[in-house]
Amino acid sequence: MFDNLKSLGITHPEVIDRYNLRQEAHHDILKIYFRKDKGEFFAKSVKFKYPRQSESAEQLSENEAQRINPNLSYVIEELDQLCQQNPLEVDLKNKILEDLRHLEAVVSNKIAEIEADLDRLTRFK
Incomplete structure (x- = not known):
């Protein structure tokens, strides 16, 4: 279970608190936050950068459509499952x-x- 997260090096997905996804230039930036231990001031986090995928190799214009990396889609699905188990306002x-x-x-x-x-x-x- 949570094979995609484990492939990113996250050995204990159950300690994930939340995640943030933003787009920067031609990349998607995924930041995953972990639950804080007692006495910790800041939550630990890891950041991953995924290049956007072109819709079509035939499109050469500067405004070509781009889509989310398929691997990132799988990771987000797993993160959504985890975050829905622990709803956080x-x-x-x-x-x-x-x-x-x-x-x-x-x-x-x-x-x-x-x-x-x-x-x-x-x-x-």
Whole structure:
């Protein structure tokens, strides 16, 4: 049971608390959170990155349709089974704050990358 989760290295799927799925560029990012042990401040989590699949190899346009990776679909099915066994009310405020912090980190990293590129350009002139 839960063979797809076990193939990801999750040896004890029963300790999964919740999961989050988001799309970033041409990838789906799956983050799985585990139940906190007593005395732990933050829940442990693991993150997996799945490339999106093209609908058709014949489509070459930049706006081509993409779909979720089939392996990710199987993992999500198993996660849904686990999470339905342990219904958890999602705190929307915390989720929004978490998403904002993630966005802030992504933007900060991209700004640093662009500034580094600019520095390289100005050094060569």
